[in-house]
Amino acid sequence: MHIGQFAERTGLSSRTLRHYEAIGLIPPTGRTEGGFRLYTEEDLRRLMTIRRMKALGYSTAEMGELLELLDVLEDEAADGERRQQARAALEARLDDARERREKLAAQVERADEFLGILQERLG
The missing domain is CATH 1.10.1660.10 (Multidrug-efflux Transporter Regulator; Chain: A; Domain 2)
Incomplete structure (x- = not known):
């Protein structure tokens, strides 16, 4: 396309x-x-x-690192040790992604509260 x-x-x-x-x-x-x-x-x-x-707020540099790890993990031609290292690195990043999601969810909650305040005051 x-x-x-x-x-x-x-x-x-x-x-x-x-x-x-x-x-x-x-x-x-x-x-x-x-x-x-x-x-x-x-x-x-x-x-x-x-x-x-x-x-989730990742920088382009962080995105590049994550994409590289995902590429290695999905590359069936990559040797097993390299794929295992990529898997371990991605598992370590999983907690970071969860934390970022939680922060984002908290921001959405605060935004919803503000919308409620506006609606209440506008009557």
């Missing part, structure tokens, strides 16, 4: 997609003969993972 379709499916701008490619979060895409970027369903899967990490 072309960048416009990809942007629409992901809810991100073409500029953001180009930036993520430039910094290595998504691999360089295929190109048409005319030089237009082409994205695959695997690119979509990866980008949706990035969006979910972004929601």
Whole structure:
């Protein structure tokens, strides 16, 4: 799919997609003969993972590290020890992701309380 379709499916701008490619979060895409970027369903899967990490406040550097670990874990050609190390590193990061989610949930709760205050005062 072309960048416009990809942007629409992901809810991100073409500029953001180009930036993520430039910094290595998504691999360089295929190109048409005319030089237009082409994205695959695997690119979509990866980008949706990035969006979910972004929601938890991960920096692009942290996202890159996490994606690298996920790539190793899913690479059937990687040796067993390397995959095991990636699994251990991801398990260690799981608690951090849970903590970030809890903080986000607390923020949503406070936002809901504020909305209630507004509604109450507006009558």
